[in-house]
Amino acid sequence: MTLVRVLFYLMSFIVLASAVFVASTRNLVRSVFIFFITLFALAGLYVLALADFVAITQIVIYVGGILVLILFAFMLSGKETLNTLQQHNSKLLSIGKLPALLLAGLFLIVMLNIVWKADADNLPWIKQAIATNAVITPNALVTDNIGINLMTRYLLPFEAVSILLMIALVGAAHLSRKEATG
Amino acid sequence: MITLTDFLTVSAALFCIGLYMIVSKHNAIQILIGIELMLNAAILNLVAFGKYDSLNNSGQIFALFAIVLAAATTAVALAIILNVYRRYKTIDPGEINKLRD
Numbered sequence: 001m002t003l004v005r006v007l008f009y010l011m012s013f014i015v016l017a018s019a020v021f022v023a024s025t026r027n028l029v030r031s032v033f034i035f036f037i038t039l040f041a042l043a044g045l046y047v048l049a050l051a052d053f054v055a056i057t058q059i060v061i062y063v064g065g066i067l068v069l070i071l072f073a074f075m076l077s078g079k080e081t082l083n084t085l086q087q088h089n090s091k092l093l094s095i096g097k098l099p100a101l102l103l104a105g106l107f108l109i110v111m112l113n114i115v116w117k118a119d120a121d122n123l124p125w126i127k128q129a130i131a132t133n134a135v136i137t138p139n140a141l142v143t144d145n146i147g148i149n150l151m152t153r154y155l156l157p158f159e160a161v162s163i164l165l166m167i168a169l170v171g172a173a174h175l176s177r178k179e180a181t182g
Numbered sequence: 183m184i185t186l187t188d189f190l191t192v193s194a195a196l197f198c199i200g201l202y203m204i205v206s207k208h209n210a211i212q213i214l215i216g217i218e219l220m221l222n223a224a225i226l227n228l229v230a231f232g233k234y235d236s237l238n239n240s241g242q243i244f245a246l247f248a249i250v251l252a253a254a255t256t257a258v259a260l261a262i263i264l265n266v267y268r269r270y271k272t273i274d275p276g277e278i279n280k281l282r283d
Contacts, residue, residue: 002183004184005183008184008188012188012192013210015192015196016192016196016199018196019196019199019219020199022199022203022215022219023199023202023203023206024218028209028211028212031215032211032215035215035218038219038222039222042222042226045189045192045226045229046226046229046245048184049184049189049226049229049230049233050233051229051233051241051242051245053233053242053246054225054229054245054246054249056243057249057257058249061250061252061253062218062222062249062252062253065217065253066252066253066256069256069257070211070214070215070256070260071193072260072264073211073260073263073264074211076264076267076283082252089207096206097206099205100202100205100206101202101206103201103202103205103232104198104199104201104202104205105198107197107198107201108194108195108198111197111198112191112194115187115190115191115194116187118190119187120185120186120187120190120231121185121186121187125234126186129234129235130234134234134235134236134237135233135234135236136232136233136234136235136236140236142236142239142242144241145236145239146239146243146246149238149239149243150243150246153238154240154243156235157244157247158247159200161247161250161251161262164251164254165253165254167260168254168255168257169254169257171234171258171261172257172258172260172261174264175258175261175262175264176261176264176265178200181189
């Protein structure tokens with residue numbers, strides 16, 4: 001059992017445990033803050049998959065952007081919803097959650113079956129990648145390669161995403177402005 | 183050495199937790215968090231497979247795209263949630279049952 005493996009188990013335990021806590025806690029503000037930990041641990045998992053740049057982007061965009069946005073909306077949407085929702089939740093504790101638990105559990109069983117049957121480590125293209133040395137090694141310069149690929153091979157999706165971001169920005173600003181005339 | 187199956191197992195579990203949150207929660211913001219969990223499970227898969235493509239980096243680049251798209255989705259969804267709260271004084275999706283007029 002190498003150190004990488006120990007770190008992987010640690011990170012995935014933190015991810016899953018904090019995600020379960022987010023899903024199960026009664027306190028809504030706390031669930032948002034625990035979601036921070038889930039995202040940080042996920043960034044750790046990305047590092048273990050040798051994707052440093054994606055991990056940094058995850059921290060900058062998710063933790064810095066999305067979570068602050070969620071907290072912002074949370075604070076703007078008033079206290080009385082929190083109270084009524086919490087009473088609602090405690091009343092429907094066992095009966096109301098049962099179908100959701102059943103659905104998620106059965107879905108998990110199906111997906112794990114698929115994952116173990118698919119046997120992803122022995123796929124033909126993965127074996128070919130290992131044979132032709134196309135696997136990313138821990139000391140490779142991945143970020144340089146990502147920058148070059150982003151500006152050459154993936155230029156069209158990059159531009160499409162940039163246009164979509166602008167549309168989303170305009171749309172969000174339009175939706176959240178105060179209504180002037182009915 | 184971490185195998186692909188390990189990553190896929192973790193991401194399957196994360197996906198199901200997100201699914202549970204989406205189905206069971208009575209709060210639009212928590213449903214949004216569930217969607218983010220499912221998106222992160224998908225991104226984890228992209229990154230795990232992207233390890234086997236050092237030439238084109240397709241997995242990592244599309245993981246980046248997915249993160250950016252998630253940010254755009256969240257911004258629009260939160261604007262919608264704020265609007266809904268302004269109109270209904272609640273963000274329980276079960277109680278929102280009228281259109282504009």
